[in-house]
Amino acid sequence: MEKTILSEQCGDGVLLLTINRAKRRNALDVETYRLLGEVFREADSDESVKVIVLAGAGEHFTAGNELSDFQQLQDAESVPGIQFLRILSQVGKPVLAAVEGYAIGIGTTLLLHCDLAYAGQGARFRLPFVSLGLTPEGGSTFLLPQLAGSKQAAELLMLGEIFSAETALDCGLINEVVSVGASLDRAIERARQLAGLPQQALRLTKRLLRSGGGAVVAQVMDAEEKIFLDCCNSDDAQAAFAAFLSKV
Numbered sequence: 001m002e003k004t005i006l007s008e009q010c011g012d013g014v015l016l017l018t019i020n021r022a023k024r025r026n027a028l029d030v031e032t033y034r035l036l037g038e039v040f041r042e043a044d045s046d047e048s049v050k051v052i053v054l055a056g057a058g059e060h061f062t063a064g065n066e067l068s069d070f071q072q073l074q075d076a077e078s079v080p081g082i083q084f085l086r087i088l089s090q091v092g093k094p095v096l097a098a099v100e101g102y103a104i105g106i107g108t109t110l111l112l113h114c115d116l117a118y119a120g121q122g123a124r125f126r127l128p129f130v131s132l133g134l135t136p137e138g139g140s141t142f143l144l145p146q147l148a149g150s151k152q153a154a155e156l157l158m159l160g161e162i163f164s165a166e167t168a169l170d171c172g173l174i175n176e177v178v179s180v181g182a183s184l185d186r187a188i189e190r191a192r193q194l195a196g197l198p199q200q201a202l203r204l205t206k207r208l209l210r211s212g213g214g215a216v217v218a219q220v221m222d223a224e225e226k227i228f229l230d231c232c233n234s235d236d237a238q239a240a241f242a243a244f245l246s247k248v
Contacts, residue, residue: 005035006057007043010188013050013195015043022058025102029066033080037087044091050195052091053187054114055098061123064105067132071241073232081106082225085138089113089217092203094194098187099123099165099174108173109138112147115206116190117174118183119165125173128160132244133237135227142213142220147172 006018017039019026028036043049056062065081073079088095088110097111099119108125111117129136136144136157145153148171156163156171165177178186194202231237 004029004032005039007039009048010053010191012192013048014053014188014191015046015049015051016053016055016184016188017043018055018057019062020057022056022060024066025060025063026056026058027063027066028081028106030069030080033084037084040087040091040095044093049093050199051094051096051191053096053098053184053191054110055184055187056100058101060101061097061099061103062107063102064107064128067241067244070132070134070232071238071245073229074238075233076229079137079225079228082137082221082228085110085113086218086221089139089214089221092206094191094202094206096187096191096194097174098183100181100183102126104128106138108168109136109140111168111173112138112140112143116187118176118178118186118190119168119174120180120183121165121177122180123165123168123183124162125165125168126160126162127156130158131160131240133234133240134231135224137221137224137228139217139221139224141224142217144171146213 002020004020006020008016010016021027021032043052094115097114097117099117100123103123103125105128108127127136140157144157152171168174169177176186
């Protein structure tokens with residue numbers, strides 16, 4: 001069976017993690033979330049790893065959660081994607097993202113928990129929660145207004161329209177827009193710069209940057225998860241899932 005998460009040492013203490021479901025546009029299922037959580041925890045405790053880079057195989061970062069998995073969340077007590085985001089939000093080492101193609105749903109919200117992110121000019125982002133009868137996750141209802149302002153965050157989260165890499169840059173979701181296909185090279189370049197810095201100071205700086213809102217983000221994520229699960233049980237959401245899957 002093909003591995004859905006690839007791990008590659010890029011030298012200089014940089015670890016590249018690649019979501020490897022290109023045939024599914026790197027959509028994330030329950031098992032892939034579990035593996036992502038494991039590899040991030042392992043990397044965070046591995047002394048040879050200084051910086052982590054996350055990318056997607058092929059042409060896309062990730063098309064988001066497998067919608068068929070949402071149909072199985074009725075009566076569930078937790079959401080696999082949100083469990084992964086909790087792990088990501090607590091990683092002590094710098095995490096960088098390289099975005100090409102689609103970054104949908106959690107493919108966008110996870111960027112809120114990365115320290116740096118770079119996107120190819122053709123990248124397309126979307127937060128389609130409401131259109132699916134769902135509510136946002138990953139602390140995005142708290143973090144996105146802080147980055148983009150309340151009006152822009154409301155537009156992105158409520159209307160759920162596709163937006164460009166340039167808009168993602170304006171909103172603070174990414175650091176830089178590069179040419180198509182160049183995001184990974186740029187992320188690794190920056191990761192190597194970070195890996196060459198004094199590591200204790202680097203990690204303490206990350207901790208300080210997150211300390212002001214860390215507890216609030218955790219509380220918001222818990223509240224979002226409860227409401228998200230309630231929505232999964234709704235007729236609106238189940239009808240939206242069925243309609244989408246009938247077109248696939």
